[in-house]
Amino acid sequence: MHSPSKANVIAALEAGGTKFNCALLDTDLNLIAQAAFETTTPAHTLAAVRDFFYQSVATNNAELIAMGIASFGPVDLIPGSPTYGFITNTPKPDWSNTDICGYFARELSVPITFETDVNGAAWGEKVAGAARDLSDFIYVTVGTGIGAGIVVNNQLVRGIRHPEVGHMLMPRDQILDDYAGCCPFHLGCLEGLASGKSIESRWGVSGKFLRANHPAWLVEAQYLALMCANLTQLLAPQKIILGGGVMEQPQLMQMIRDYFLVYMNGYGPAAVLEQTADYIVKTGLNGMAGILGIAELALAQLAQERF
Structure with a gap:
């Protein structure tokens, strides 16, 4: 249940083949907390990201209202597909057929916006680059x-x-x-x-x-x-x-x-x-394009769903 005393925040994840960049932002896209984790195995990396968001939301006495994931791929972006939200047949060892979107939907219990990493970064360039x-x-x-x-x-x-x-x-x-x-x-x-x-x-x-x-x-x-x-x-x-x-x-x-x-x-x-x-x-966004883009897309999807 939403608490009016807590600030609304967005979880943004740029999932790359080398590292996972995580950020907590307010609804004006101001950065609140940030971290990066090496891309190792799905079990290890996804848990580290989950724990970061748990801790950051609690530390900042915030209310998590949505999450945006911009992931390396190939990924399935087609809603209704049996593998929607999956990293599919990727060259990255251990990561093929990983349900990255489903994992965070279950763990964080918020609406998820899912995109490719480069689509997130492209949108970040449009937002602020x-x-x-x-x-x-x-x-x-x-x-x-x-x-x-x-x-x-x-x-x-x-x-x-x-x-x-x-x-x-x-x-x-x-x-x-x-x-x-x-x-x-x-x-x-x-x-x-x-x-x-x-x-x-x-x-x-x-x-x-x-x-x-x-x-x-x-x-x-x-x-x-x-x-x-x-x-x-x-x-x-x-x-x-x-x-x-x-x-x-x-x-x-x-x-x-x-x-x-x-x-x-x-x-x-x-x-x-x-x-x-x-x-x-x-790019002049110093590695923030994907974070800003996917956060903006998550906010836009949340507004559309509420409308």
Whole structure:
């Protein structure tokens, strides 16, 4: 039962392949408490997140009214499906067929809003980031894996599942680049060739330990530029926003833009070709895009259900 003496709060979870970012926010999206937990096994990680929210709500004498989950995937976003709210056939070991939405619905007893991690981050960019005034844009995260949230006409794009930009197949010179790829499903898809996991597999060390002029970044920039060119020709967004741990390399963004122009070869709108620095941009939300986006989506769903 709701207590009028307690402040209403939202639980926001950005479930990633490397870590689970958790936050408790008020209904104005102000941050109250925050924590991160390593993505190990479902039993261990989900329990740690549950306990964080239990403790944070109690410590702040608050009333939890809803939860938003933005999860790595693939996930089932179709209400009424037998596996709605599940992480499905993911490459992440131990996590296939995990009912993440059902777990928190049972444990926290509040309405759950469920989205992909990249959809949550894309919506966060619209709420408070680089896409605040845009109706059509793409947010791409380049981290352990690669994924994209796509917004068209102010709506998140969903089809028979959800877009899997990270698994687009990439053209490549197999003589100059003989690395097979690390994706267990496709090997040489974008994620298999350009994710953080692929960098470590290809070069034998995490990208954060590679020097700025290491040849890894030349390879990385080429694949990400090809991605941007493909997305531009397919969807014609107003902006492409790049985030994730791999994009923390300061030299990488300009390299991507330069190769993008090479691949476009003059075929595209002037706003893209002449103002590439305003078209392909880095997120400025410092890791908070997913939290803000999924919290806003949870609030919107709760208001719709109450109406």
